[in-house]
Amino acid sequence: MADTTDDTVSDEDFADVLSATRDFVRNVVVPRESEIMADDRVPDDVREQARKMGLFGYAIPQEWGGLGLNITQDVEMAMEFGYTTLALRSMFGTNNGIAGQVLVGFGTDAQKARWLDGIASGDVVASFALTEPGAGSNPAGLRTKAVRDGSGDEVAWSISGQKQYITNAPTADLFLVFARTRPADDDGQGIAVFLVPADAPGVTVGPKDAKMGQEGAWTADVGFDEVRVGDDALVGGAVDIGYRAAMTSLARGRIHIAALSVGAAQRALDESVRYAATATQGGTPIGEFQLVQAMLADQQAGVMAGRALVRETARLWLSGEDRRIAPSTAKLFCTEMVGTVADLAVQVHGGAGYIRGVPVERIYREVRLLRLYEGTSEIQRLIIGGGLVRAAQRER
Structure with a gap:
């Protein structure tokens, strides 16, 4: 899949977009983090400001109403979004990422014309319905089924199955539903992806999941009971696109999650440095203690390494040099790194770091999920290790 947003936004224009985003994150969202956490929702006025800024479609091509930022942008x-509560990014993350990119990369022109303008404007919330009980990081285990029946103008697909942990499901207008149309065979995995409106008969959304962290970022189970859609709902008009679309979209998304991790790690580091410079023990700022300085140094090294890795991985994706091993490497390193940095941040804060309302306590809980979704750390290790071995074997 080509990165269709390449070279559409100049460096100068992007600098303005990034500056406005940083200002929004740090001066509008950061002061309201406690409110978002307590209410378990992003306030309507914050959502509306994000919508007006174009954040629901920043990675959607301009021809379809988005800002047209490429992966390096x-x-x-993402590093700015990661600096605050991850609920902010989650609100529009699926529109720009794993859901929106399936349509951008694999949808027909008619499907793009029908949905992408609404997705880019924020009028439509798109949700990526892949994960199931028993089929998470490996989509090959999907059990949701799509059966084609009828003839002529009455042809339809009937979709039945259960999805789990689906981001933005409670607010979704459109589900991109991955379903098996036949058993895997020599021709492919037999997995298709369908565009299913949330109000279609047979679609049920469960209650919001009660999670360890990421308050305000809503997930839920979604059920499909003989949900009927036409051939025009089959993404790309082909029954074997689903698996490739999922893998491509997830690989691109892994770079984004890695960058999000760097932003969260930077925030944890900044909070640690600020606390170490001002909090005292025995009248001495704790930042003057060498063991505290060592923790800060380890945090700084992780953040800098992660930022460099993310930028290089995005460059490799854009050039087409590496769209498999590098994204998994970046996600593995950066999501593990932010977990370590957040843990050190709590340690630097001492008892204060364990108190609800202190930013590093929230960060510690929030970033734990980053090692799980869009492919666990274990799956990334398999992709990386297996990919390296297969590449060496091909060269023999």
Whole structure:
């Protein structure tokens, strides 16, 4: 899949977009983090400001109403989003990422014309319905089924199955539903992806999941009971596009999650440095203690390494040099790194770091999920290790 947003936004224009985003994150959202956490929702006025800024469609091509940022620009945005509550990014993350990119990369022109303008404007919330009980990081295990029946103008697909942990499901207008049309065979995995309106008969959305962290970022189970859609709902008009679309979209999304991790790690580091410079023990700022300085140094090294890796990985994606091993490497390193940095941040804060309302306590809980979704760390290790071995074998 080509990165269709390449070279559409100049460096100068992007600098303005990034500056406005940083100002929004740090001066509008950061002061309201406690409110978002307590209410378990992003306030309507914050959502509306994000919508007006074009954040629901920053990675959607301009021809379809978005800002048209490419992947190297996307990661710079993600590092800003990661600096605050991850509920902000989650609100529009699926529109720009794993859901929106399936349509951008694999949808027909008619499907793009029908949905992408609404997705880019924020009028439509798109949700990526892949994960199931028993089929998460490996889509090959999907059990949701799509059966084609009828003839002539009455042809339809009937979709039945259960999805789990679906981001933005409670607010979704459109589900991109991955379903098996036949058993895997020599021709492919037999997985298709369908565009299913949230109000279609047979679609049920469960209650919001009660999670460890990421308050305000809503997920839920979604059920499909003989949901009927026409051939025009089959993404790309082909029954074997689903698996490739999922893998491509997830690989691109892994770079974004890595960048998000760097932003969260930077925030944890900044909070640690600020606390170490002002909090005292025995009248001495704790930042003057060498063991505290060592923790800060380890945090700084992780953040800098992660930022460099994310930027290089985005460059490799844009050039087409590496769209498999590098994204998994970046996600593995950066999501593990932010977990370590957040843990050190709590340690630097001492008892204060364990108190609800202190930013590093929230960060510690929030970033734990980053090692799980869009492919666990274990799956990334398999992709990386297996990919390296297969590449060496091909060269023999």
